[in-house]
Amino acid sequence: MSSELHYQPIGLLAGQLEARAISSVELMQDVVARTRRVDGRVQAFNSYDEADALAQARASDARRAEGRARGLLDGIPVGLKDVIAVAGQPLTASSRMLANYVSPYDSTVTRKLKEAGAICWGRLNLDEFAMGSSTENSAFKSTCNPWDLARVPGGSSGGSAAAVAAGEAVGALGSDTGGSIRQPAALCGVVGLKPTYGLVSRYGLIAFASSLDQIGPFARTVGDAAALLGAIAGHDPLDSTSFRTEIPDYRGELAKPRGRWKLGIPREYFGEGLDPEVGAAVEAAIGHYRGLGCEIRSVSLPHTKFAVGAYYIIATAECSSNLARYDGIRYGHRSPEATDATDIYFKSRAEGFGDEVKRRIILGTYVLSSGYYDAYYLRAQKVRTLIRRDFLEAYREVDAILTPTSPTPAFRKGEKTADPLAMYLNDIYTIGVNLAGLPGISIPCGFTRAGLPIGLQVIGRPFQEADLLAVAHAYERDHDWHARHPELE
């Protein structure tokens, strides 16, 4: 049994499980032990249920013993962001509002992971209701970046990214509304994929902004991300926005020989505010693709400068409505001080929601108000159409687009909490992808001199995740950034 099972890629673990070199219980015990050793410092988990995880591992071993193993993911521990429902497990959204809430049902991705035999492992921290870029907005704890515990892991899926980076899970699921998978993946030095809007069911995902939210995997390699995506993708009759499309064998497709891609570099993504070390690492990655024989072209996404503005109108408008259900009436926090229905609303929501959530609910309520709708929401939707058109126009010339994932590496805790706007600008390279509904992946492409990970973002065509993964894989194959791990023990 390898001493560091928790840092091995899924393919390798699956081989050992298949060969009975290790059992799922041994793997799970190793991950639990690692988590116990390091999570006190990393703080990735809101909670975890060891007994439940080990029971799932035993069930996996039993299946395998009977020759009924379900494939690559059977017996692999996968962490879940605490906005993805698992029947019988807490579902808090890192909010006081849901501090004691337990979901009575499985999300569709949970069901699919279980059907693939994966072990649903723990509840991973996030910015409250997925609103934030540093995981500092969690009502419970601030997750640390495993590469420098004084720094943030990014957000909102900071717990998912940190857990994978710290070896506390083999893979994880997060959700991405404006960069919440890709940005923390970049800051923690792991792979994070936001699928095309509609590829993965949102049923059982606590909604932040319905038209932008998408669940996706965190993993240490592109191949692992492909395996996880294959397990969770596909049409779901319980989500009207899920799309009917063939789901290829994403991981299998990686092995196929590919032509030389035309790759687009959007000039708008390399301007002011880009950290020079990040810029240099991304330039080096672009150089590597050129060396592989890819044609590198400059492309323009002229409406990029409007993306953050449009995003904060659409996302806040939708969240102001989506979060109305947290009212203290049927479940969740109810103020003990409340005297009547209106009072329950005011006091429970005042006590249950944190500042950033309140800020966005107020902003969203404002932009939808009578007399402002046309000027804000309707106009933002038009901008959104233009942004999508920019990308589709670019895809007439190129097969994929390369950008930095985040303008800076992980920043210090507390550095941006007083300035929401500075925090929002962390997502300038990722937001456009959500507005356009496209798939995007962040892969490690280097480290700063201070030892902080840097992410390269690859943006693909709608529903062409197989191509997107292939482009990412072509880079990863020639580098070993993903094999480096933070010093935690």
Add this chain to the structure above:
Amino acid sequence: MSHEAVIGLEVHVQVRTESKMFSRTAASYGRPENTLTDPVVLALPGALPVMNRAALDQAIRAGLMLGCEIAPVCKWDRKNYFYPDSPKNYQISQYDQPICRGGSVEIELPGAARNVMGEHKRIPLTRIHLEEDVGKLNHFAGGSLIDFNRAGTPLMEIVSEPALHSADEAFAYLTALKTIMIYGGISDCDMEKGQLRCDANISIRPAGTTGLGTKVELKNLNSISFVRDGIAHEIARQISVVARGGTIVQETRDYDGQTGVSQSLRSKEMAHDYRYFPDPDLMPVQVDEAWKARLRALCPELPFDKQRRFLDRYKIPYTITSVLVPDRELSDYFEEVAGLSGEPQLTGNWIINNCLQFLNDGQVSSMGDLRRKLAPARAADFIRKRAAGAIPSAAAAGVSAALLTTPAEVDAIIKAQGLDSMAGEGELEQWCRDAIAANPKAFADFKSGKDNAINGFKGSVMRAAKGKADPKRVDGTLRRLLGQMGSG
């Protein structure tokens, strides 16, 4: 100065479907509290709505029956407001693109007498849209409890133009609308179960003018007669306010049907800002011509069209049609029996006098039950034999009852009740000729115009027949013979 009322009605109709508007849980009534729920109905974290196509079918069919224009795309919006009976604190509804626009409801105003058809009018509709119902709050001394069984039930809002001018017209409109909804199987429209609910917008203006006055919205009109009473009350209230030199305030008023009093609920200043926006969880659904054509084929003939046809084709009285037509199953049964027997008048009378009695006294539980026990073919056989005189009027009710309670054929029942021994036409004619011959005085009286004189012959015939003759047939035969005979 005399005033004219201007009334527009907003009618909410629960749409009859197996499951709820946006989830798979059953849409039903009268079940134990909070048993018709699921993550979607309760708005649990992460739950998402999925449109029930059957509900959209129903709304489109309602629109087609009412002559509405059907939107090419069914689009959903969120109406945001906080209330404990609303699980999401927004209602999924249709704001700027209702599924139906235009159309009208044909109404009949009260006639001069019960047996005289009243004036018909068409009340234009503004729109019909689909939405979801909310739960139900139950208040107790110690607090309030919520039953979410009703939450998510498909609901249709039917909005009329401000084109009604009296409480009677509003009553006629609701009655006609309800009949059409039941006809189409769109809704059962049971107001006691909240399946049909009505709000009224009421204003007055000087008679002869065309502008619109300040409107008052009247809520909670939870029976059709409360609608009539509430509107009459509100019109009178507004006229008296104006007569005293006051002005009407735009507000929402609650009408209590028990006490006949209304009180202000909220003024315009407190009006909600619902912050409508397109629901990002639901994709717009295209409604193409083929879809509409398929539904159009399933639309029944409208009640008033059927009534005109019955009057025209079957030549039955208005009073009979006004009993038969509002009930689709009853009128279908009538048409089948009348068609098979060729005796619409007799069929109509028999249904109203006998079949409705069976329904009223519980001998049959429903029209379906009546059909099972008394299939149209057997009923028509009975009607034909009635017409042929094989069953006297006095025995008709008994034979009907026997048809209902036994599976026996009509002839067998006639035999069992001893009616088969009825005299033949020849025998009857002989008795009549004998009676006329034996009473020359009565014959002379009759021929001189004393109609009563026929009773003398009848008595003789009935005595001779010893119960084997139907008095009505005897009367007919006597008159025929007397007519053929010269006066002397």
